[in-house]
Amino acid sequence: MPTPAPPAGPSPRARLRTVLALLLTSALMLAAAPSLALTGDEDDLGARALRGDGWSEPRAEFDDLTRDAPVFPTTPPISAVTRMYPAYYADGCHVGRSGTTIRPGCVYGDPDGDVEVAVLGSSKVGQYFPALEEIALREGWRLRMYTKLACSFTDEPEPSYPECDAYKAELREHLEDDPPDLVITGGMRQDVADGYVRTWTWLRGLGVDQVVSLWDSPGPGGGSPPACIARAVEDGTSLRSCAMTLADRHSGNPSMREAAARVHGAVHVDLRDWVCPTSYLTPRCAAVVGRAQLYASGSHLAPSYTATLTDPLHQRLHEAGVAAYRPAVDRVGGADRYATAALLARDADPGGRVFLTSGRDFPDALAAAAKAGAREDVVLLTGGGGLPAATREALARLRPSQVVVVGGEEAVPRAALEEVARLAPVERVAGRSRYETAAALAQLEPAGRGGVAYVATGADFPDALAAAARAGRESAPILLVRHDEVPSATAQALDRLEPGRVIVVGGEAAVSRDVLESLKQLAPDVERVGGADRYATAAVLAEGAQDVLHVGSGVSFADALAAAPVAAAADGAVLLTNPERVPTATREGLAELAPERVVLTGGAAAVTEDVRRTLLRLAS
DSSP: OOOOOOOOOOOHHHHHHHHHHHHHHHHHTOOOOOOSOOOSOOTTSGGGGGBOSSSSSBOOOGGGBOOSSOOBSOOSSTHHHHTOOOGGGGGTOEEOTTOOSOOSOOEEEOTTOSEEEEEEESHHHHTTHHHHHHHHHHHTEEEEEEEETTOOSSSSOOTTOHHHHHHHHHHHHHHHHSOOSEEEEEOOOOSOHHHHHHHHHHHHHHTOSEEEEEOOOOOOBSSOHHHHHHHHHHHTOOGGGGOBBOOGGGSSHHHHHHHHHHSTTEEEEOOHHHHSOSSTTTTSBOSEETTEEOBOSTTOBOHHHHGGGHHHHHHHHHHTTSOSSOOOEEEEOOSSHHHHHHHHTTTSOTTSEEEEEESSOSTTHHHHHHHHHHTTOEEEEEOSSSOOHHHHHHHHHHOOSEEEEESOTTTSOHHHHHHHHTTSOEEEEOOSSHHHHHHHHHTSSSOOSSSEEEEEESSOSHHHHHHHHHHHHTTOOEEEEBTTBOOHHHHHHHHHHOOSEEEEESOTTTSOHHHHHHHTTTOSOEEEEOOSSHHHHHHHHTTTOOSEEEEEESSOSHHHHHHHHHHHHTTOEEEEEOSSSOOHHHHHHHHHHOOSEEEEESOTTTSOHHHHHHHHHHHO
16 A cells, blocks of 8 residues: 655644634633644653553543644645555555465564564554554564455455455465464454454464454444544534544454453453543544544554554553563653653642753753752753743643742843743842852752752762752752862852751762862761762662652753652652663662653653663563
């Protein structure tokens, strides 16, 4: 089949409506409209929006069932959705109606994996390829695609479709010669439970460890969802009018469910609740979930939606004993550092305090992260001009009681401050140097005497960044020093705070022994905490963290900076990683802490998907 054309953009009328809505929202300080620039990678797109405490069961909030544009992929034209196919089609690995032979190659996931997984059946199981490919990469599976148009893998003959019978005969010979370890199958044929039982029993006899049938998406009742969505987007009407029925009797599920109950080593994995969650629309189903369209053509889910089913499907396969790992790593990453910080702040309660700091350079930002974590405040970032759109939208949603702008005009320009002042009361905290700014931040509430103070070098960011979450948990400030000197601003701040304990973060290459001795003149108890490198230092500081760990890049400050107060609020910590590989110290820290959940901050440009997969295996 031809590779579908890329989705077209929204109509001029839709663009105008969206721009006007955004302007009105900012003026009224209401929640800002979603960005038009949906890419498909958003961590709250599609089924990802239904994540509750984990991936076992979906939890649909009112806003998760999208009622207004924009949606992904954007329509009109309708063909942008109805002609979408899984990526393996473009490789010639899905056999059309007239084909009768197995396509060579067609291996995905880990080509060198020890476990071979065969995907057998029609396009209705092939629709899950976007999710299965990623799961195979996580699990180390060698994923082999064997799908043919409207050809369910059962021994029930199809007299009107001899090409299907011929294809299945060749496939059976191939599987006899080289049986896989695991079979994933599915299809829309009805009343063929006995045929599935015989076929799956035969597969088990070949040595296949398990047979998994995947939920078959029924044909939607009530007309074409993509056509309805296209009309609603064009007319500016509510997408609720596109709600549909999904009757199980119009699918292959009853046959597969019955067969799975009768064959030892077979399991049926149901995903209906992640497609049609219980909601105010029940018994009907929303046509758009988490801003993502559910259906492409006919009874096929859109590949852009099945990609968002990766974690729910991985969790169900893990619970069924099929997958070794569980989806314990969530990525929070936007299009850039500003969008990532805004995403990290989305669960914060409105009406609190927000710290706004530079996203371009670290010195003023370091102490802000710890101070924000002390009161469950958030950190947002800005650039060299006005506010980035993501930051503006986050401020509008949060409706803060106060915005603390950190740093002088070189860090946060006047244009950004004036824009913020139209949304909330503003206080700029700035000194003549990074040391004075950190000292001034230490005076903000909470700023009681005694307790703990953290001291780190102001020359680089990793040590202070690693300490920010722990300092926030302990309501402790971070103060900065030079390598061989305690600046007067820092000394004066320590004199005012009278900490009972000072923790110096980093080794002697960062903070000299002379500085350590000088600090002992300012506090009764001074100790150094550090590791062999930034990754080891972060792991040491993470000791005592609870169930959630954030992991961010150790070579760029912005993403981990915004994560620090969020981690502190959850009694968690921030570990650091190399963008391309997980350092040994971080691996050991994960093993020691055994978190229930890991949050990877930043997009794939900041930390690669290979790192995410490694973290997932470590966390599992």
